[in-house]
Amino acid sequence: MTCDEFKERAAAFALVALDDGERDACARHLASALPHLGCREAAAEAELVAAHLGAALAPERPAPHVWREIADRLYAARGGAVEAHEGIHAGIDEGTRRRSLYHLCGWLVAAALVGLYLYNTPLDHRLLQMLSTHGGHLVAGH
Amino acid sequence: MRLVYEEHAPRALAIARRILRNVEEAEDIVQETFLELWRRAPQFDGRRGGLVSWVVTIARSRAIDRLRSSATAGRVADEASASPEVHPTSPPCPMTETERRLTESKVADALAALPPEQRRTIQLAYFDGLSQTEIAAKTGSPLGTVKMRVKLAVEKLKNLLKDDFS
Numbered sequence: 490m491t492c493d494e495f496k497e498r499a500a501a502f503a504l505v506a507l508d509d510g511e512r513d514a515c516a517r518h519l520a521s522a523l524p525h526l527g528c529r530e531a532a533a534e535a536e537l538v539a540a541h542l543g544a545a546l547a548p549e550r551p552a553p554h555v556w557r558e559i560a561d562r563l564y565a566a567r568g569g570a571v572e573a574h575e576g577i578h579a580g581i582d583e584g585t586r587r588r589s590l591y592h593l594c595g596w597l598v599a600a601a602l603v604g605l606y607l608y609n610t611p612l613d614h615r616l617l618q619m620l621s622t623h624g625g626h627l628v629a630g631h
Numbered sequence: 632m633r634l635v636y637e638e639h640a641p642r643a644l645a646i647a648r649r650i651l652r653n654v655e656e657a658e659d660i661v662q663e664t665f666l667e668l669w670r671r672a673p674q675f676d677g678r679r680g681g682l683v684s685w686v687v688t689i690a691r692s693r694a695i696d697r698l699r700s701s702a703t704a705g706r707v708a709d710e711a712s713a714s715p716e717v718h719p720t721s722p723p724c725p726m727t728e729t730e731r732r733l734t735e736s737k738v739a740d741a742l743a744a745l746p747p748e749q750r751r752t753i754q755l756a757y758f759d760g761l762s763q764t765e766i767a768a769k770t771g772s773p774l775g776t777v778k779m780r781v782k783l784a785v786e787k788l789k790n791l792l793k794d795d796f797s
Contacts, residue, residue: 500785501778505695506756506763538788540684542757543691544734545742546649548641555658556636559665563632566669 490518492526499528503535636665639683643690650694650760660697664690695760741791749784752777 495518501507502515519525519532643664647657667689675685742750755761755769763781767774 497782500782501756501763503785504753504756504781505692506761506766506781508762508764509699534789535785536688537684538785538792539691539757540687541734541738541792542742542753542788543642543646543687545738546642546645546758547735549644549648550641551644551658551661555640555661556633559636559662560633562662562666563669 490514492518492528495519495528496526496531499531499535500538503532503539632665632669635668635682635686639686640665642683643686646687646691647694649758650691650698656697657694660690660694663693667693691757691760698760699762737792741788744791745784745787748772749780749787752780753784753788756781 495502495515498507498511498515502512505512507515519528640661643661644657647660647664648654651657651660664686668686675682742753745753751770752766755766756763761769763777764774766772767777770777772780
């Protein structure tokens with residue numbers, strides 16, 4: 490398969506609309522180490538369109554057992570090292586990162602408020618004591 | 632991994648269920664998708680559309696493979712409707728939901744902007760998992776015409792959705 494032939498099929502390849510033989514041929518061409526003339530770019534662009542089309546469907550939350558089974562299989566495969574796998578975390582997209590940042594900011598603000606409260610409480614207490622003491626002197630002076 | 636699952640599994644399930652028309656099989660696909668994602672994590676290339684694109688691509692390819700191997704494409708195609716089904720899910724956070732609805736609306740508008748025969752071809756290929764040959768048989772159009780419609784439709788969608796890609 491030539492690069493032009495691949496690019497002609499890139500859209501159907503991304504939609505998984507090619508018959509098995511053509512699909513395999515396209516996959517082999519794309520994976521080959523030959524110098525390509527825009528094949529990977531054409532495939533990436535078409536895949537992006539295909540991925541966006543999925544947004545036309547409302548998301549559906551899987552039943553809880555689905556994650557449990559995934560976790561069990563990952564645990565079995567990796568001997569419990571599931572959370573230590575860094576590669577997938579590097580793949581968390583911008584939205585997830587942004588939300589994590591919001592959560593972090595929320596925690597920082599909460600921590601600052603608690604710190605401020607703890608710092609101010611004894612001071613207020615001392616001020617009240619001073620006021621009551623001086624107030625008492627003033628009242629006694631009169 | 633749990634974080635990635637929580638974020639993207641609902642999309643994977645939606646597309647798998649749309650293609651397979653069966654919740655249990657679609658949930659199997661979600662499992663396979665995330666196990667594959669785990670295995671292939673080092674190959675992830677963020678420049679190619681983000682993690683959600685990767686998840687949807689894997690889930691869809693696996694669902695189509697299962698559909699074709701079970702030889703139920705004809706049955707599913709007969710049941711196929713003109714527009715995608717919508718299934719409710721538990722309420723997400725308002726910001727995510729607003730973002731999702733915006734994208735959903737843009738995609739719906741882009742699909743609506745296609746000529747009817749191109750739109751139908753994309754719906755049969757993308758949402759029902761039919762191959763170009765199956766689409767030609769189903770619609771009675773020549774295979775070459777179907778191929779051209781797929782190519783033109785994807786090209787047009789790329790232009791209509793390009794703002795979303797950046």
